[in-house]
Amino acid sequence: MVFMELGLVSLLLLYIFYKWATLKYNTFKERGVPYEEPWPLTGNAGAVVLNREGINKTILKFYQRNRNHDIVGFYNFRSPMFVVQNPDYIKKMTVKDFDFFVNHVPFFKSEEDALIDGMLTVMKDQRWRNMRNTLSPIFTAAKMRTMFSLMNECFNESLSRLHDATKGGKSHDIELKGWFTRLSNDIIASTAFGLKVNSYEDQNNEFYSIGQGVVNFRGKQMLKFFISNTMPIVQKLLGFKVFDAEKTDYFKRLVIDTMKYRQEHKIHRPDMIQLLIEAKEESDQNWSDDDLVAQCFIFFFAAFENNANFTAAICHELMENPDVQERLYEEALEMREDLNGKPLTYEAVTKMKYMDMVTSETLRKWSFAGAIDRLCSKDYDLTDDHGNVIFKFKAGDCVWFPVVGLHNDERYYEDPNSFNPERFSDANKDNIKPYTYLPFGVGPRMCIGNRYALMQVKAMMYYMILDFKFERSPKTVENIMDDVRGFQINPIGGFWVRIVPRNQ
Incomplete structure (x- = not known):
């Protein structure tokens, strides 16, 4: 009898859990929006949660199946x-x-932390506008120019290590993601935190180790993030935070x-801390x-992972496309001659047109942000050019713009799987349909640090x-994107490439 009662209670609890896990799964049916049937709790992202594929691949496949719909429903967990x-x-x-x-859309749904709530990407409404206005002068070309010298120091350290590894003209196999993660770490430490770090020499330095713990959503941290997004009440009851307090502290x-x-010693250094001090003093x-x-x-958080992925992806594409690699090399030679022995400058970087074409095409093909999100703040009628209502959004609706789908749609980019920098030449780039190329977001809320990343x-x-x-x-992995799992571009087999020293 006791076992029967326990069994009935268990079934009742499972039923309650199932109803809660699928509570919002009638939304699209009720609103007349086409959708695909979701799985309980994981929604349409089950393959990502089960570690079968990366989130970008999930979004791309979903887009390709549903691209003829102007608006389609996707259940992101619940x-x-x-x-x-x-x-x-x-x-x-x-x-x-x-x-x-x-x-x-709130990324951490029950987080109550001044560090999280104060991030520009998390701030809302007028508070976001005020901070955006405060920060905008920091990311001008003039400010990037002053920060460039700090980056150069980090480049030199990374390159000297590569030169040591290829002494005597020998080739060297390198896992690019790990290599550029260390470079990205040292650049951020220098340009954003005013800290001198060498993550090639001291591979387990505190800044790098804590940073890795913050940005890598695996294991325990992945579980905490999943609970935060799907069961924020449980997170509050258990009293944990996605980011460990000792790391954020x-x-x-x-x-x-x-x-x-x-401020006490009147020290000036051309980094982000200095620019923030000045911005705070000048802001009302x-x-x-x-x-x-x-x-x-x-x-x-934004630059550590993305900039490393970005640089690794370019190297991978140059490896796969020797003709592109050769043309970029020729442009770099011309720039070196123009500099006439002087060090590389911010202005010189911006003048390299083919470099810009290569980086633009990399951002298109790889789409490091698979989708851009927005939260509808008040009821909104989406209309066409003739004033006809297409759809009625309600306050609180969560919206995605599928960047990876648009970037890989043959209606906008011929043969999207090929790597073709010519798409972004002066002769061709104006033919790209507006709002189908969104590597740094779109509108007033687009990424404020795009200049920094590109530089x-x-x-x-x-x-x-x-x-x-x-x-x-x-x-070298045959197909990188098929080898990626989870929410970040971390191929299981790594970003391996062989570097061969040129005749110098």
């Missing part, structure tokens, strides 16, 4: 996402009618102590220290292409 796939509607919603879609102490020391907003620390943190990646590629050829290694 959350219904209205996926807007028509570029004209993306323009209306992110630019013309931006006031209805000012904010991002490390960044807080680092920034605040550095700011105080510089009463920003707290936590607010400023949060901007350094999101800078780290770092282009400069490193300039140095590397001058000194090395990229060839296939026996360890």
Whole structure:
């Protein structure tokens, strides 16, 4: 009898859990939006959760199956996402009618941390506008120019290690993601936190180790993130945070102590901490220290992984496309001659047209952000050019714009699987349909640090292409995207390539 009662209670609890896990799964049916049947709790992202494929591949396959719908429903775990796939509607919603879609969808749904809440990407409404206005002067070309010298120091250290590995003209197999992650770490430490770090010499330095723990969503941290997004009530009951307090406290102490020391001793260094100090002094907003620390943190969070992926992907594409590699090498040679022995400058980086074409095509093909999200802040009628209502959004609706789908749609990019920098030549780039190329987001809420990312990646590629050829290694993965799992571009087999020193 007792066992029967326990069995009935268990069945009742399972039924309650099932109903809760699928509570929102009638949303699209009720709103008249086409969708695919979701799995309980994981929605349409089950293959990602089960570690069968990466999130970008899931979004791309979903887009390709449903691309003829202007709006289609995707269940991101338990959350219904209205996926807007028509570029004209993306323009209306992110630019013309931006006031209805000012904010991002909350990433950490029950997080109560000043560091998280203060990040520019998390801030909402007027508070976001105020911080954006405060930060915008930091990311101008003039400010990037002053920061470039700090980057150069990090480039030189990375390159000297590669030269040591290829002494005597020998080739060297290298896992690019790990290599460029260390470079990205050292650049961020220097340009954002005012810290001198060498992650090639001291591979387990504190800044690198803590940073890896923050950005790598695997194991325990992945589980905490999953609970935060699907069961925020459980997270509150258990009282844990996605980011461990000791890790976030490390960044807080680092920034605040550095700011105080510089102000007390009148020390000036052309990095982000200095620019934040100046921005705070010039702003009419009463920003707290936590607010400023949060901007350094999101800078780290956004740049650490993405910039390493970006640089590794370019090297991989150059390896796969020797003709592109040779042309980029010729442009780099011309730039070196123009510099006439002087070090590379920010202006020189921006003048390399073919480099820009190569980086642009890499961003298109790889789409490091698979989708861009927005939160509908008030009821909104999406209309066509004739004023006909296409769809009625409600306040609280979560929206996705499928970047990886648009970037790989043959209606917009002929033979999208091929790597063709000519798409972005002066003769061709104006033929790209607007709002089908969104590597850094779109509208007023697009990534504020795009100049920084492009400056770092282009400069490193300039140095590397001058000194090395990229060839296939026996360890090179045949199809990188098929080898990626989870929410980040981390192929199981790594980003292996063989570097061969050029005659110098």
